[in-house]
Amino acid sequence: MKNFLLVAILGFAAWSYYTNNLDAGTGVIIHPHATEKDAMEGAVGTYQQDFRCDGRLHCSQMTSRAEAEFFTKNCPNTKMDGDRDGIPCENDHRF
Template sequence: MKNFLLVAVLGFAAWSYYTNNMDTGTGAVIHPYAMDREAMEEPVNTYRSDFRCDGRQHCSQMTSRAEAEFFTRNCPNTKMDGDRDGIPCENDSRF
């Protein structure tokens, strides 16, 4: 019983020390999904009819950077801008 009490007291002391001496993180918080809303809402080429939302979602399905940008800005559920900076297919060497 004494061992259990000793372990419990030491555990509580360690937890208390950890919570009181932990960095509070009062620095600037950057939201991972923060982005320039105007740039993302502005359609690339609304007058062009050669690009249409047809369900494609990935860079491997695109034939050009312009097509990827059109899909990212105008079509739902695209998965081409992993870091959400507005530049699709950054790591694709074809473009």
């Protein structure tokens, strides 16, 4: 019984940590008094600093819509905007 209780407590602690820190890796910090425009400008500046052209070309190699947009705008020979409307990975439903 003690082992079960210990496993249950550890499981709950891990789940709680995971749900509280789910967005910690985005790198975008939104201040409570910032406007939506300020938040978007901060997000654009952040992802441009985090991504680098490293030879990836296809949507299946991207991890986010922001990354795909960065690659389409800043890296040569990408193959993510088939209809050339400026919106990459339109049919990729992961993001």
